[in-house]
Amino acid sequence: MTGVEAAGSSGWTGGEPLLLGVRHHGPGSARAVRAALEAARPRVVLIEGPPEADPLIPLAGDPEMRPPVALLAHAVDEPGRSAFWPLAEFSPEWVAMRWALEQGIPARFIDLPATHTLVWQSGTGQEPAAAGEGDGGEGDDREAGPGAGAAADSGAAGDSAVGTEAEGDSAVGAGAEDDSDGGGAGPRTDVRIDPLGVLAEAAGYDDAERWWEDVVEHRGPGREDVFAPFAVVEEAMGALREVYGSGGHDRDLVREAHMRLQMRAAQREFGGGVAVVCGAWHVPALRQKATVAADRALLKGLPKVKTDMTWVPWTHRRLARASGYGAGVDSPGWYAHLFAAPDRPVERWMTKVAGLLRAEDRSVSSAHVIEAVRLAETLAAMRGRPLAGLGETTDAVRAVMCEGSDVPLALVHDRLVVGDVLGEVPQAAPAVPLQRDLARVQRRLRLKPEALERELELDLRKETDAGRSRLLHRLRLLGVAWGEPVMSRGSTGTFRESWRLRWEPELSVRVAEAGVWGTTVLAAATAKAEADATAAQGLAEVTALAEHCLLAELPDALPAVMRVLADRAALDADVGHLAQALPALVRSLRYGDVRGTDTGALAEVAAGLAERVFVGLPPACAALDADAAEEMRRHVDAAHTAVGLLGDGPAADHGDLRGRWHTVLRVLCARDTVPGVIRGRAVRLLLDDGELAQDEAARLMGLVLSPGTPPADAAAWIEGFAGGGGGMLLVHDERLLGLVDGWLTGVPTEAFTGVLPLLRRTFSAYEPGVRRTLGELVRRGPGQRGSAEAAGAGTPGFGPGLDAERADAVLPVVRLLLGLDGAVEAAGAEPAGVT
Structure with missing residues (x-):
């Protein structure tokens, strides 16, 4: 037995x-x-x-557990x-x-x-x-x-x-x-x-x-x-x-x-x-x-x-x-509810669901709750079940509260059936020193870990928000990815940051791992940054690390990282690596401005790096295949943006960096040995900066699109020139559009299939509205826009002049919106001040 x-x-005997x-x-x-x-x-x-x-x-009996x-x-x-x-x-x-x-x-x-x-x-x-x-x-x-x-x-x-x-x-x-x-x-x-x-x-x-x-x-x-x-x-x-x-x-x-x-x-x-x-x-x-x-x-x-x-x-x-937890259950939130509410569990569950949906601005009344409970109980009886279970309550919620839609039902499943409850442990629980320091900083900054994903907007001009930013960046440097930077939905200034936060249990392991670097978050991040700089394989890794040090405000680590950066920059002869590293350094200078960090040494390195890019870029762009040319074109774009910021910032006293960069672009656009995609981009960048007149840009395009240029080379030039910028350049400059249109219609049939992929890649990146406008302009023919004699002249999609009859038809609505007297008068009776 x-x-x-x-x-x-007979009762347990205990034997x-x-x-x-x-x-x-x-x-x-x-x-x-x-x-x-x-x-x-x-x-x-x-x-x-x-x-x-x-x-x-x-500790399981501790009130804080x-x-x-x-x-x-x-x-x-x-x-x-x-x-x-x-x-x-x-x-x-x-x-x-x-x-x-x-x-x-x-x-x-x-x-x-x-x-x-x-x-x-x-x-x-x-x-x-x-x-x-x-x-x-x-x-x-x-x-x-x-x-x-x-x-x-x-x-x-x-x-x-x-x-x-x-x-x-x-x-x-x-x-x-x-x-x-x-x-x-x-x-x-x-x-x-x-x-x-x-x-x-x-x-x-x-x-x-x-x-x-x-x-x-x-x-x-x-x-x-x-x-x-x-x-x-x-x-x-x-x-x-x-x-x-x-x-x-x-x-x-x-x-x-x-x-x-x-x-x-x-x-x-x-x-x-x-x-x-x-x-x-x-x-x-x-x-x-x-x-x-x-x-x-x-x-x-x-x-x-x-x-x-x-x-x-x-x-x-x-x-x-x-x-992925094998011992897990399908519905922990539902099970927690069953355990906490042994009496009337269905009624209490429906009340929870109603509260969640109301918080999401859905109209759910007490009548919905009552009807959902009745439906769940009826379904249980029809299915021969002793009580309504999760299946019945889910079906009832879908039919009554969600009006048959699975979209709000997915929210119920995510927030309630599964749930985002995060437990708590007492401070008396054993922990590595780094974990204790992290908890202390979290309390000071009022940044509580939560299981539910949320977005955090930070204004770095405020001390608390700046401290939160430093903490999150330091944790990322330590491999504790509590927060992930995201694009801000508001201001794009350097004083604003947006983060997506979510605390996962595994992060406790990452904190324990990071404890080998120090007993505080600051000390551990500093030691980790210095070690990463020494172990970095490429120049771009070191520049990214310098950027992280500024973001995380690690003043003791930055000098060590800068020494490694200067050494790597002096030894690296690959212009692509130098051009790839420059943008991160320039971003770091901008971050230093808003955080009040001394970035003088960084500005020196950035200016020196820019000079080496200026010297080495033209020969590095010669004799490249298509893939290498496209990669170099991206480096040119990044360097252009970086030089623009660098010339206006802390490195402005290092001479006319922007002027010397424009000289490099002129060299690139004039050399036949440079791939077309790079030459076209150089022309475009000079045009955007006002360093090249539109007539000159049109002349260069006309030369490239002449019959003597192989179609594939011409298409690559167009991709470099017209790619990016949303296509607005061609919308507003019909001469350039006419050159492209004339060249394209003259491409031989046997060469057309070769240039089509390049052109599709260029024009497919444009917004649908831009493509539609370009199509309308091409249909009318370049040079016809604005001509009073051409059918459909004027702004694309509109007539050549004012249609008085159609304009008069809207006057009653305008009077009504403005609250003017005589809203019911005839359309021709214009009140004073309305034209």
Whole structure:
């Protein structure tokens, strides 16, 4: 007789361990575990999880601890090698932990220590012969199921968790179907099963989550016997393991051997009275009568790594299976609601949905809520379900509150069904010094981490916003991508920045990794910048780093970066590299202006770099193929913009940089050895700066488009000249448009297919309105615009003069808009002041 069977018949005696098999992150399991613990009153609670976290258990009772949270284990010497054990308020392990703290009895974790699982996770350690779970996530910060370490309970995607619920019925995982041949040859060990799916299919369901709701969440533990459901679960899991053995996960056998040893030790220490909360998949193995010697043999010689553990905030979104977390659930927000609102859950849920939609300016009334509840309950009755579940409530919301549209329904799914809840951990939780400094700076700048993505507009003229900008740039330099710069929707001045912020749990790992560079954000970013400058491979990398140092305001790092920059610039003879590096330096000068940073040394380097570009660019542009010419054309554009800013800024006292640059452009546009795309762009840049008269530009274009120029070369010239700028140059200068039109109509048929791709690339970049105007001008013929004799002359799309009859027709509307007397008078009776 099993422990739960004995408990179910006459109350738990405490002799055998009370094994409570659960589904990780199952609210029904959580309620059933609390009920079972209340009835059994054990002397110690053992929980599936890494034993290194035992000292952290008391923090679960801290008032500042708010789930979802996760245990984070990382290798001391390699913080990037890490694993998470997420826990939500509705996780059975969390409920068991909190119950033990409330009762003042010990709670301990008994899974395989993280010191071993982190080695397995990295793929560098030895593991059992048939184990083969992949990383299932982002590799070095892969999530584990509660207590599952790097190898969560059996399932798909490499680390799906298996567990089941109090009504006896569920298990989470995914994988192959039951393809046992039933030949009695022993359990299958080469098949990864989905216990939840197997049990649901046996019950006649094609949707495992729907089955789970019906048999567990909508029924709850039996009042007569709180232990009986766990006996049913154990029986079901035992049957599955008879067929599938370890389910293809031999490392589970090692974990279960460790858990059995810990159970025996607790039995000896407390003389019985041991309750165990674990994934239901493990229950049959923990009940197994294995010898101590056999269990120790499985654990002998396991590789180790020195490990630290702490609590970190987690999010509902990362509890979702869709995030790649194998032990996750489909709807953590819905499950949290079921756990927090056991009475009238449908009514409370519809009220939440209505509040969300109202906040998004959708018209949702109390009548909508009432009707949605009625529809959900009716759908549940028609479908033979005990209560309305997520499927029924979703269908009701779509029909009643969303008017049949899936667009607002997607918002409900994202914000409520999944959710963006971010947990909190107390300040007393262990943390690396860098993490503590980051938290201190976040509080000072009133920049709280949030799971919901949001945009932040900063005005760098304000001290607080400038401090926020510095922090975000320093974190990016450290590889902690909490914020991502985006284009500002308002002012484009250098004093304004826009960021997209979103805190992800993995960033805690990045902070731990960055702790090797220093104990504060400023010190760590400074050290990292200096190291990156020394290790940089190219000049562009160093110039970008100099830009980052100014943005992050790292005055101690900037001199070291500038020394490396000067050395690399002096040694690099590639004009392309120099031209690529120049824009970043000039942007840095502009950033320095708004931040009040001394950029004198940077201006010296930028001016010297510009001079080397001036000298080396003409010969570097000779004899280039099409791809190299296009790349060089981009460098010319970037250098042109940079020189324009540089000549007006801190480097203005370095001579007439802009004048010397214009001389370089004249050389480029006159050399036949320079590819057409570069010559055309040089002409265009000179024309835009007023250094070339339109008549001269037309003459140069006429020469290029003469019959003696190969069509491909002429097309490349046009691409360089007319590309960019939105095409407005051709709209306003019909002489240039006429030259292009005349040349194009004269291209021989055999050459047309060769130049067409270039022309399409040029003109397809224009706005539709510009292309339409150009087409109208070409249809009328160049030189006809503005001619009173030509049909359709005047502004494109309009007649040659005023149409008095049509103009008079709008006068009544004008009077009405202006509030003038006599709005009903005849159109010809014009009030004073209206013409």
